[in-house]
Amino acid sequence: MVISYSQSGQLDEIVANITRPLSGKVAVVHEKLVPVPDFPFPWKDISFWDAMPESVQMIPSQLKPLSIDPNVHFDLLILAYPIWFLSPPIPLTTFLKSETAKEILNGKPVLTVIGSRNMWVNAQEDIKKMIAENGGQLKGNISLRDRHNNLLSVVTIIYWMISGKKERYLGIFPKPGISDKDIAAAERFGQPISDAIAAGSFENLHKELLKLKSVELDPAIISIEQKGKRLFKIWSRFILRKGGAGSAKREARLKLFKWYLLFVIFAVSPIATILFYLTYPLFFWRINRNLKYYRGIKLR
Numbered sequence: 001m002v003i004s005y006s007q008s009g010q011l012d013e014i015v016a017n018i019t020r021p022l023s024g025k026v027a028v029v030h031e032k033l034v035p036v037p038d039f040p041f042p043w044k045d046i047s048f049w050d051a052m053p054e055s056v057q058m059i060p061s062q063l064k065p066l067s068i069d070p071n072v073h074f075d076l077l078i079l080a081y082p083i084w085f086l087s088p089p090i091p092l093t094t095f096l097k098s099e100t101a102k103e104i105l106n107g108k109p110v111l112t113v114i115g116s117r118n119m120w121v122n123a124q125e126d127i128k129k130m131i132a133e134n135g136g137q138l139k140g141n142i143s144l145r146d147r148h149n150n151l152l153s154v155v156t157i158i159y160w161m162i163s164g165k166k167e168r169y170l171g172i173f174p175k176p177g178i179s180d181k182d183i184a185a186a187e188r189f190g191q192p193i194s195d196a197i198a199a200g201s202f203e204n205l206h207k208e209l210l211k212l213k214s215v216e217l218d219p220a221i222i223s224i225e226q227k228g229k230r231l232f233k234i235w236s237r238f239i240l241r242k243g244g245a246g247s248a249k250r251e252a253r254l255k256l257f258k259w260y261l262l263f264v265i266f267a268v269s270p271i272a273t274i275l276f277y278l279t280y281p282l283f284f285w286r287i288n289r290n291l292k293y294y295r296g297i298k299l300r
C-alpha cells in the first residue's frame, strides 16, 4: 500500500518508478492524501509562508476521507512525502495524527520515500516518532533530493513553487527539483522491495537499499538544517500567537519571517558553511556519529 502526498506529481513519479518492478508480482494500491481545503499549487506568495507555523508545530488540518479500507491486508506501507519547512508537510501530519493511521500502521512494516530540495533529516525524525506512536515499524528509507548547490536550488524551487513550472528559470538556472535522471533511476529500489515482500521479511530491506545509495547526506547541509529547525520553532510560535492558518492578523509576521529567511539563506548560510568546514576536524567524531544515525532508520 502506498500513501503519498505530492503537489506537483514529482513524488508520485518517483513512487511509480520504485514500484514498477513489483508489477505482475504484487498488487499495489496507491492512496493520495487530499487536504480540505487543498493547498494551492502554484502557491500564491503569502499562502506559501502561511504553511510554515502549522508544518513546524505539526498542527493537523483536514483531509478528504481515505478511499481504502483501513483494515484491508497489506504487506508493506510505503509512506511518500515531500518536506515543508524542515518538517513533515501538513497533509502527512494530519494523516499520521488520525485514528485511521493507527488502524493502518499498527504492527505494519513501513518504508518512507522522501522527495525534497535537500533538507529532510529533521522531518524524518518527526515522521519516525509518528510512525512509532501509531505502532508502525520503520523498515527502510529512500530519500531523493535536488543535487544542485544549496543557494541555486533555493532560487529554482521558489520559482517552481510560485510559477508551477518545473523548468529552467530565465533559461540560465538549472531545472528545479530532483533531476529527471534521479527520478528515472529510482526504479532500482524496486527489486529489494520485491525481494523483501516475497521473503516476508523486511529486516534487511534498509541495508539492501543503502547499497543502492538510497540515502546520501551532506554534513554541511545537515548543520545548516539543525540550526534552521531551532529558529523555525521560535518563529512558528511567534507567528501562531497572532492566529491560526489563513488569519490576516499574522500576515505582517509572515512577511517578516520571509525576508528574515531569505536574508539568512543568502547572507548567513554561506558563511556558516565556511565555518563548518574550518571547524570540521574539531567536531569530526560528532559529525560522523550524526551521519551514521541519519543514514539509518532507528529512532534516537
Ligand SMILES: Cc1cc2nc3c(=O)[nH]c(=O)nc-3n(C[C@H](O)[C@H](O)[C@H](O)COP(=O)(O)O)c2cc1C
Pocket (backbone or CB within 6 Å): 005, 006, 007, 008, 009, 010, 011, 012, 048, 051, 082, 083, 084, 085, 086, 087, 115, 116, 117, 118, 119, 120, 157, 161, 177
Ligand atoms: C511550503 C514548502 C516548504 C518547503 N520546504 C522545504 C524544506 O524545508 N526542505 C526541503 O528540502 N524542501 C522543501 N520544500 C520542497 C519540497 O520538499 C518538494 O521538493 C517540493 O515541494 C516538490 O514536492 P511535490 O512532490 O509535493 O511536488 C518545500 C516545499 C514547499 C511547498
